[in-house]
Amino acid sequence: MFRNSRVWSALVVLGVVLGLALSSCAPAAPPAPEEMVDFIFAQGADVTKTDPTDVTDGESIRVCNQLYDGLVRFEPGKTTVEPNLATEWTTSDDGLMWEFKLREDVKFHDGTDFNAEAVVYNAMRQLDPDHPEHTGVFEYWEYMFGGFLGDVDDDGNPTCVVKSVEAVDEYTVRFNMNRPLGPFIQDMAMFYMYQISPTALKEQGENYGLPAYTPAGTGPFKFVEWVEGDHLTLERYDDYHGEVAKVNRVIIRIIPDNAARYLALQAGDIHGMGFPNPDDVPNCEADENCQVLLRPPNTTAFINIMTDREPWDDVRVRKALSLAIDKQAIVDSLYGGLGVVANQFVPPSLWGHDPNQEDFGYDPDEAKRLLQEAGVEEGFTFDFWYMPNPRPYYPVPEDIAEAIASYWADVGLNPQLKTEDWSTYLDDRNAGVFDIWMIGWTGDNGDPDNFFCYFVCLPKPKEGNWNTEKAQQAIDLLLQAQALSSQAEREPLYQQAAGLVHEDVPRLFIAHNETALLFNADVRGFVPSPLGEEFYNSVYFEE
């Protein structure tokens, strides 16, 4: 094969000639860059599906936010709800009926009409397991509404709060409830209640939302293509009922590595990115070509304690653990200053947060005294579990765990740091294997119930079995708040429950952290949302 160098030379020449020939017969060039304004945002993982009812990951939800609308939506940058496909809504006094008046000027991307029948079709698709297009798992519907049609609890009562959905007239739709649900209107703004074209659902069946299929919503952008693992392209929907997008296309690039994503931003290959490495945030701030936008805190990082096991069943011990930790130092050094010290479940950006609640503070001497009083011996050894991978509420879990362990060592305890892979960690947490472990929460719907009742309303091992007298009082308050629909009536109940949690210390609250998003300096109009509900139709580039 090496004998005839002329063959190689001929091949090289042929290649060059072929290349030149191809260049000369190439199709017309695409539009010049100045005619096509793209906004390129990079995220760490690929989209799983473009069906908003059947996704749970932030990457897929980001795309769905551009493709679809709900009847209501979260105000940009806030957790309060405003009209969207519905112009107004009312609820009955007993909270068992919600009625929505719909816009009359909306069409889905496939050209079909949006109306009450479409809303009923979308809701029944999730609610009714016998619906022909009930082909997904619909995890969020089940999680937020308690189940599906026909599901009953041990007493034979329906578990799903939604009883039925009906069209009152062409542009009025009614949700009938089995029982009142305080956060219902917040839930209606979430991605899993976005409206999909019934025609597209019927045509595509169980394939709806897969890469080779075209989704159809009513959002500010239409689907163009999805090259798996690489990018998704969306284009402006000129007939959008709201603010028509300022850019022609949105491209969602998949760049898994945080450092590579930041390099791509610096190189100008993308315009924005999420989840930077903490070190890159100050680098971006110092770079005149880069800007940092912060999502208001919607996370709570805490340490769970198994409150019915010795010595953790003594409130003095739990309080001592909290007093021993310098949380402000952790926020300053390990969250890069992006956050605030937490002293309750609900973050300060949400209603239901009690601004008057004060943290125990950092007082190692008092911690030592309380431990001594409770009879905990010097050098008491226990396992302290932390997760192996970053979570939105714990950006560097190992470093934070080491810091906390060293604070506890300072007051005479001997914590042993332990970890295991994430799915096993969740498994063992659920099984009650851990005594003390790091965990946290990212809010779903901007409602305090979502930060509170999930952890407290049913004492279970994964939540530390908190079942004291104060726990029972808190549960009563939370269930009472859940059944009300007035925010004014609900808020004080959550604040009272927060006080009970504070007194009994079933959790050690660490931080509510802000999430940084990095952009090129000329990007304007991007409104960071505490819930990650960001709409790219307002984005533009400064001239």
Place this chain on the structure above:
Amino acid sequence: MTSYIIRRLLSLIPTLFGVSIIVFLFLRMIPGDPALALAGEHATEENVERIREEFGLNKPLPEQYVTYMAKILRGDLGRSILSRRPITDEIRARFPATLELSVCALFVALVVGLPAGIISATKRNSVFDNTAMVGSLLGISMPIFWLGLMLNWFFAVRLGWLPSVTRLDSAIELQRITNLIIVDSILTGNAEALLNGIKHLILPAVALGTIPMAIIARMTRSAMLEVLEQDYIRTARAKGLVERVVTVRHALKNALLPVITILGLQVGVLLSGAVLTETIFAWPGIGRWLYLSILSRDYPIVQGMALFITSLFLIVNLLVDVSYALVDPRIRYE
């Protein structure tokens, strides 16, 4: 030769069967529940149970295995637990990216590594030899993650000569036929996409090709040194043949066997997914996908990919064995 190839291809069946059992059992022996990984922190017991039921994870292991094998025999690798999409579709979408990158990385490795090894051997202990061998030692020892980031930072960010990530600029439209950018650009006559695709390939191919390049250079040098000591080389020189002919026609051909063996192993390794390179350059191949699937206990993907990668390894090995006979006439397969 034909009967030998058929025999080897038939031997794939018991090997793949064995691999399927080992992977199936090992995956279930390690702790972690895929249903819980999918359902996440928010999951209720009902959520998790529904997912277990959907994917048959609540059935006895023998029943799960029989169901799995019955699907395999029908050519169905199953569906991903996380994305719920057919695994064959996922492989079809991602493997071309890995194939394209691997071929280019091997091209880089061969074009640099082979001549470097030959010249080092013929100019033993020269400045070139010492430089090439120190360079190859660095190439083997350098963490690919660091090298990739440095290449990216220097050529994409500082100099702005090459793109930093992915396979093609988003402004460029290309009709996908094979999902190999270079091939599709040529097939559709899209010169802009061809040039852009090549630019995107350079940095990841160099990063990924560095280790094979260094291995090939060192292996070629040592094999060449051994052959150049042989009597028949002295005879060839004594006959008055020019040094180039002695080196290329007489020495290199005989030194190639171990190099081909190493090359075969490297091809297998590259094709099975270069996790780090794909991660740094956001290359949408199978490497990182498989890594994430292992972490999330996506059993069907790991099982399907294990079979796919085993098949690739065995086929590449077979090609290597066949190529021995082509390079060395003394080797005959009956």
